Amino acid sequence: MDIRLSGRSALVCGASKGIGAASARALAGLGARVVALARSADALREVVAELPGEGHQALVADLSQGDALAAALEPVLAAHGPLHILVNNCGGPKGGPIVEAREEEFLAAMQNHLLAAVRLSRLLLPGMREAGYGRIINIISTSVKVPIPNLGVSNTTRAAVANWAKTLSREVAADGVTVNNVLPGFTRTERLLTLMAGAAKRLGQTPAETEAAWMRSVPAGRFARPAEVAAGVAFLASPAASYINGINLPVDGGRTGCL
Ligand SMILES: NC(=O)c1ccc[n+]([C@@H]2O[C@H](COP(=O)([O-])OP(=O)(O)OC[C@H]3O[C@@H](n4cnc5c(N)ncnc54)[C@H](OP(=O)(O)O)[C@@H]3O)[C@@H](O)[C@H]2O)c1
Incomplete structure (x- = not known):
């Protein structure tokens, strides 16, 4: 089974800690060159310094600022060439009863999760298509299968991302690009x-x-340990997962009570 990522480059969002940092480590461990994105410069540099392999880079950027994000990515694309793997991941929205959630909270979550993913995919897809190899992996939540009480803004936003991803997966499949979601449990x-x-x-x-x-x-x-969720990300990013497209992959220790 071919899971090596030598010669591939990855952009991992929300990579300064948690599941994003673990995904950066897992992808680098398989041989990918990683561009790790988040807002906290120091934490990000620490993650990048410890990645196995060479040629990794920290990209300090805010997923909520679409235009600035695109501008920050431009020189990276110019220097790196195509980024074949995109891990869309951002801090989860605040919890609380949905009746109390303000419109601004929905807008912020849509910006950080859906619109950032849309923008980054648009920027990276031409390179993926040209290379005939692309992997877009969205870290969302098991709430796309069973909504989680008290996480209403998150539930709403994850459903939007999952539906965007499924639609996109069908449009890009013939170009060697797959689009899948990883659904972490606790x-x-x-x-x-x-x-x-x-x-x-x-x-x-x-x-x-x-x-x-x-x-x-x-x-x-x-x-779960973050590395266990990252293992799902790394597999979906690999050549071995070439025919897996448009799926939701729960990595939840069996917690989600539906198929
Ligand atoms: N942990 C769980 O049990 C669990 C379960 C289900 C789903 N999830 C979802 O999985 C995703 C990752 O979870 P996690 O537990 O790893 O979260 P985490 O520990 O809070 O890490 C979030 C990452 O996102 C970055 N980030 C936050 N806002 C950002 C922004 N505006 N622009 C750029 N980067 C930003 C953070 O870095 P900076 O602050 O440095 O920017 C950090 O690197 C979240 O969406 C979460 O809701 C997690």
Whole structure:
């Protein structure tokens, strides 16, 4: 099975920590040259410095600023040539009851997740098509299968991304480009710790009680390590996944209760 990514370049968004940083490590581990994007310059440089292999680069940019994002990417494309792999990933929207979510929260989430992915894909697709090799992988959520209570803005935005991705996958398939979604379950990152702290407060529990309750909902009996989610990303990015297109891949320890 061919999972090597030598000679391939990847843009990984939200790569300063969590699932994005782990994805950068997994792709670099298979031989890809990685451009790691996020807002925090120092954290990003630390991630890039520790990536295996050579030619990696930090790109400090904000996914919410579409025009500035495109401008920041221009010199990278000029220097690197085509970026064959795009991992669309950004910090998750704030939780809370959907009736209380403000319109600005929906707009911000759509900007960071849907519109950033749309913009980056448009910029990278010509190079992918020319190379006859492209992999667009969106980190979204199991909420596209079963909406998660108290994450209404996220649920709404992920559904939009999943439908955009499915539509795009059919338009670019004949050019050697695939578009797939990875749906993480509970994964031990800052995002999860923030959500657990919020839930504990709301329910009048200790953080340890909330953690134990959440773990009981996972058949595997534990949370994922970011590297386990990144393994799904890396496989979908590889030559071996060439005929897998337009899918949602849950990486959730069996938690999602539907097919
Ligand atoms: N962890 C879980 O259990 C879980 C479960 C299901 C779904 N997910 C989803 O998976 C995605 C990744 O989760 P995670 O747990 O790895 O999150 P995380 O630890 O909060 O990391 C988020 C990453 O996104 C970057 N980021 C945030 N806003 C950005 C912006 N405007 N522009 C550029 N980069 C930005 C952050 O870096 P900077 O702050 O440096 O910009 C960071 O690198 C999220 O969408 C999350 O909702 C996570």
